[in-house]
Amino acid sequence: MQIPPSRAPTLDRSAEAWTARFPGLGTVVISEEGGVSVEVDSLEAADTDAETLELRERALRYGWGEPLSYARRGYRCASGAAVAAPDTGAGCLLLTGDTHDAAIVILELASRGWSVMGDRITPTKWEGEALVAFPREAPVVVARRRLEKAGVEGTRVRLDTDAMAVELPRASEPQAVKAVVSAGARRPGEVNLEPLAGHQRFEAATALMVGGALHPDSGLTEGDSSADPPLARRGLADHLKLAALPYARLRLDTKTLSEDVDALVAWWESVRGPVASDPSGGV
Amino acid sequence: MTAEPHEGEPGRTVWLASYPKSGNTWVRAIVTALGTHEHLFAVNNLGSGSQPHHVGSALAAFGLDARWLDRDEVDRLRTTLTNRWGAVAETSTEEDPGTAATADPSLARRPILRKTHEVYRTGAEGREPFPLAATRAAIFVVRDPRDVACSYAPFFGVDLDGAVDAMGRQAQGKSGPAGMQTAQPWGSWSTHAASWLAEDVPFPVYRVRYEDLKRDAVDTLFPAFEAIGLGCTREELTAAVERARFERLQESEAERGFRETSKRTRTFFRKGVAGGWRDELNESQVAAIEADHADTMTLLGYELTTQETERNALAESRASRRRQEKYDWLRLPESMGIKVKLGEVPAEISDANHPRPWIQVNDKQALVRFAGGAALLAEDGQQVTIDWTPDPEQSEEDPSWLVHGWAVTLSMLQRGDLSLHAATVRIGDEIVALAGHRGAGKSTTSMALRKRGHQLLIDDVTIIEFRDGEAWTTPYSRNVHLLPDAAEALGLDFDALPMLAGGRAKVAFRAEEPPEEAHKIDRIVVLAPTAAAQGVSIVEARGGQRLSALLAHTRRDGIAPLVLGQARYFELMARLSSAAPVYVLSRPRGEWTLDEVLDLIEAPPVLGATPGAEATPGAD
Numbered sequence: 082m083q084i085p086p087s088r089a090p091t092l093d094r095s096a097e098a099w100t101a102r103f104p105g106l107g108t109v110v111i112s113e114e115g116g117v118s119v120e121v122d123s124l125e126a127a128d129t130d131a132e133t134l135e136l137r138e139r140a141l142r143y144g145w146g147e148p149l150s151y152a153r154r155g156y157r158c159a160s161g162a163a164v165a166a167p168d169t170g171a172g173c174l175l176l177t178g179d180t181h182d183a184a185i186v187i188l189e190l191a192s193r194g195w196s197v198m199g200d201r202i203t204p205t206k207w208e209g210e211a212l213v214a215f216p217r218e219a220p221v222v223v224a225r226r227r228l229e230k231a232g233v234e235g236t237r238v239r240l241d242t243d244a245m246a247v248e249l250p251r252a253s254e255p256q257a258v259k260a261v262v263s264a265g266a267r268r269p270g271e272v273n274l275e276p277l278a279g280h281q282r283f284e285a286a287t288a289l290m291v292g293g294a295l296h297p298d299s300g301l302t303e304g305d306s307s308a309d310p311p312l313a314r315r316g317l318a319d320h321l322k323l324a325a326l327p328y329a330r331l332r333l334d335t336k337t338l339s340e341d342v343d344a345l346v347a348w349w350e351s352v353r354g355p356v357a358s359d360p361s362g363g364v
Numbered sequence: 365m366t367a368e369p370h371e372g373e374p375g376r377t378v379w380l381a382s383y384p385k386s387g388n389t390w391v392r393a394i395v396t397a398l399g400t401h402e403h404l405f406a407v408n409n410l411g412s413g414s415q416p417h418h419v420g421s422a423l424a425a426f427g428l429d430a431r432w433l434d435r436d437e438v439d440r441l442r443t444t445l446t447n448r449w450g451a452v453a454e455t456s457t458e459e460d461p462g463t464a465a466t467a468d469p470s471l472a473r474r475p476i477l478r479k480t481h482e483v484y485r486t487g488a489e490g491r492e493p494f495p496l497a498a499t500r501a502a503i504f505v506v507r508d509p510r511d512v513a514c515s516y517a518p519f520f521g522v523d524l525d526g527a528v529d530a531m532g533r534q535a536q537g538k539s540g541p542a543g544m545q546t547a548q549p550w551g552s553w554s555t556h557a558a559s560w561l562a563e564d565v566p567f568p569v570y571r572v573r574y575e576d577l578k579r580d581a582v583d584t585l586f587p588a589f590e591a592i593g594l595g596c597t598r599e600e601l602t603a604a605v606e607r608a609r610f611e612r613l614q615e616s617e618a619e620r621g622f623r624e625t626s627k628r629t630r631t632f633f634r635k636g637v638a639g640g641w642r643d644e645l646n647e648s649q650v651a652a653i654e655a656d657h658a659d660t661m662t663l664l665g666y667e668l669t670t671q672e673t674e675r676n677a678l679a680e681s682r683a684s685r686r687r688q689e690k691y692d693w694l695r696l697p698e699s700m701g702i703k704v705k706l707g708e709v710p711a712e713i714s715d716a717n718h719p720r721p722w723i724q725v726n727d728k729q730a731l732v733r734f735a736g737g738a739a740l741l742a743e744d745g746q747q748v749t750i751d752w753t754p755d756p757e758q759s760e761e762d763p764s765w766l767v768h769g770w771a772v773t774l775s776m777l778q779r780g781d782l783s784l785h786a787a788t789v790r791i792g793d794e795i796v797a798l799a800g801h802r803g804a805g806k807s808t809t810s811m812a813l814r815k816r817g818h819q820l821l822i823d824d825v826t827i828i829e830f831r832d833g834e835a836w837t838t839p840y841s842r843n844v845h846l847l848p849d850a851a852e853a854l855g856l857d858f859d860a861l862p863m864l865a866g867g868r869a870k871v872a873f874r875a876e877e878p879p880e881e882a883h884k885i886d887r888i889v890v891l892a893p894t895a896a897a898q899g900v901s902i903v904e905a906r907g908g909q910r911l912s913a914l915l916a917h918t919r920r921d922g923i924a925p926l927v928l929g930q931a932r933y934f935e936l937m938a939r940l941s942s943a944a945p946v947y948v949l950s951r952p953r954g955e956w957t958l959d960e961v962l963d964l965i966e967a968p969p970v971l972g973a974t975p976g977a978e979a980t981p982g983a984d
Contacts, residue, residue, distance in 0.1 A: 088440055088443075088489065088490030088491075089440065089443070089444040089447075089490065090422075090426055090428065090440070090441060090444055091426075092425075092426045092427065092428075101426065101427070101428070103428075103437065105436075105437070105440075106433070106437055139432075140432035140433065141432075143429075143432060144428060144429040144430075144431065144432025144433070145426075145427060145428050145429070145432070148423070148427045148428075148429060149427045152427060160423075180420075180431070180543070180544070181542075181543060201423075201429050201431065202423065202429070219429075222429075222431045222432070222542065223542065224540065224542035224543060225542065238431070238432055238541075239432070239433065239434040239541070240434060241434040241435045241436065242433075242434050242435065242540070242541045242542065243540035243541060243542045244431045244432070244540070244541045244542035245542070268621075268625060268626070268628075268629070268630070269628070269629065269630045270630050291423055291424055292424050293423075293424030293425055293427075294423075294424060294425060294426050294427040295423065295424065295427045
């Protein structure tokens with residue numbers, strides 16, 4: 082492979098402390114306990130203004146350090162944003178699918194009193210039969226033109242980007258995941274909300290968790306003493322539990338956004354089950 | 365930048381490249397059908413759809429949320445991910461490149477087909493959109509652009525005219541770190557094709573025409589599949605082609621939908637025919653497509669239906685319109701410091717002189733009223749108000765002459781600077797200003813010089829700046845205005861160009877953007893058509909003749925001396941007359957002598973000529 086080593090990002094998980102490096106941006110080190118330390122690259126004099134360095138630090142911390150830290154500590158990272166319902170203890174909804182469309186829904190739900198727990202990835206753990214989502218520190222990131230259409234302000238995450246960080250109400254406590262919705266654009270003839278059933282849920286569960294570098298078992302093999310029970314059986318058991326969650330497809334049209342999210346909330350009310358107390362003890 | 369062919373073992377990636385709506389999905393369906401049991405093949409399970417501009421897989425590969433990167437870093441990430449997929453022998457799945465190695469060595473060298481709609485291009489080190497280390501080859505799927513337009517329109521939710529226009533422009537798909545996407549330039553239909561078929565593409569490119577696929581997909585695809593190492597037999601390919609038959613794709617879509625279709629259309633697999641454009645496109649749409657893409661269509665074996673002369677004329681005019689679409693007629697370069705706005709202007713200004721009934725000028729203001737109802741007020745050389753209401757019956761008329769001609773001229777004069785009624789052209793290493801009265805042929809001459817390969821810097825308004833006794837000008841972007849017979853003589857399609865607003869009987873043509881830098885004027889040629897001229901001749905004006913030649917032929921209705929003041933006007937004209945050689949080119953008024961005029965202007969001036977000596981066309 083002819084990649085010039087000085088330019089390509091790398092991730093080294095061979096040691097106890099993981100090292101993630103992006104030349105020109107910086108280095109992130111994740112300790113065995115999940116601690117994150119960031120060192121920003123400052124290669125040229127022109128690069129050293131305070132704003133540039135601060136934005137790089139945030140990018141490394143939120144965009145790379147935080148996800149790796151959760152993976153290092155054994156969390157499974159769900160591919161999507163988690164939003165907690167307004168009712169205390171009501172649980173949270175995982176929003177997967179297109180990041181732009183999910184962002185539209187997040188903004189609309191936030192205006193209705195929902196709180197954001199995570200964006201793009203949400204750390205989770207099984208507590209018995211319940212999948213629990215944990216809040217992240219990273220701000221929600223939305224494309225500038227989406228914010229402009231929604232009339233919301235944000236701050237750019239980097240100097241040369243269209244990605245904006247948005248301040249939204251945040252949930253600070255873990256919440257049980259009660260349902261999963263995949264957001265996308267509505268095509269002619271489609272309905273705005275379609276609950277999934279049967280094999281559709283099984284297929285949807287397949288894509289729910291991020292694999293690869295964020296998979297806590299990545300790199301482990303059968304027979305490794307840290308894998309208990311055996312990987313294959315544990316993976317299948319987890320998959321069946323994921324598939325048991327309620328799933329739906331949300332298809333948006335920006336002209337009917339409010340009605341579309343009304344349909345989502347109505348479906349949420351019908352599937353979330355009874356409102357429980359805080360499930361996060363013992364993690 | 366031209367890339368050198370990659371040394372060493374080629375990578376695994378085979379780019380399945382095509383302009384949108386050209387048959388890429390059909391080929392992907394055939395490839396998927398090759399590796400899928402017939403009962404498991406479904407249109408929503410097509411592989412090879414992961415396009416390189418999307419870097420969302422960095423989350424699985426590195427744990428990195430690419431939305432936090434800047435554009436340069438996203439470009440570098442794309443190169444890294446592409447190399448990772450295409451050059452790592454162990455990885456066998458497309459969707460999760462971070463998975464563990466496979467033990468099956470036969471999979472290690474299988475080609476990975478990846479779809480792309482982007483033009484082929486090289487990039488800086490570490491930012492190659494199509495890195496050589498990962499690339500084995502490309503299969504370039506191309507389709508008659510006339511049929512592409514028919515598919516493009518419903519998919520992108522535009523009408524056929526919109527599709528034809530879009531295909532002629534340098535288009536690109538969405539990009540930006542927020543969407544985790546690098547730039548994805550599509551180009552026009554023909555620049556896209558030219559990029560993949562260029563001789564200097566540093567890896568094998570196998571060309572596949574959609575029409576040949578329709579005729580015999582197995583014969584068309586098998587050589588390419590064999591060359592890239594897909595490892596199928598002809599029998600297997602025949603079975604796959606049957607499984608991925610267009611009608612079956614349509615049935616599969618009808619049953620379960622197709623996740624890759626756009627949100628603007630119900631169906632992706634629409635007709636799947638070759639030559640259907642004959643029933644769908646009208647004559648002008650066909651003419652437009654052929655004007656935009658004739659050379660590439662011919663190269664690819666698509667027969668043209670229009671005549672070359674008309675096609676070339678239409679091509680130039682269409683290119684002009686595309687250039688015009690990109691600019692805001694109300695804006696001038698910031699460096700000029702002139703603010704332009706729309707609004708009402710007063711009927712009169714105080715203490716004004718009236719050099720013409722339609723112009724009023726005082727110390728700080730100039731008010732002009734035009735036939736057709738438009739009006740303009742220039743104030744203090746800094747602000748211009750345009751009073752103009754578009755004619756709802758003339759949605760395509762061009763009002764930019766109000767700003768780029770009159771607003772600039774008056775503002776410069778109010779500042780005490782000279783705005784010469786001249787076009788400026790680069791001829792070889794020389795900068796030549798072509799001055800003259802209205803109707804002298806400045807625009808026609810400058811456009812004709814452009815047609816001969818010279819660079820048109822600006823038409824009609826040449827702003828003069830004096831530096832150490834020399835005359836300099838900085839061009840700005842504006843349209844050229846042409847009468848019908850001039851447009852026709854220049855090989856343009858008059859009907860395809862917008863008319864000037866306000867009932868003016870000229871059309872607006874937009875040439876290439878000039879470099880926005882200052883140029884020293886090397887000579888001034890005054891175009892002086894006269895009834896008395898026997899032929900075309902050029903004479904160098906000497907001494908006082910220079911000033912009088914300039915004064916006689918650049919009056920612009922007497923506005924300049926009135927706004928500048930007589931003394932200042934004469935001072936500036938005198939400086940100009942000694943800053944550069946002045947030539948007077950005479951021609952018979954009313955006769956068409958364009959080629960002789962151009963020959964004389966192109967010929968380098970004769971040094972040391974006898975004062976008053978004339979030169980005629982063909983003389984040394």
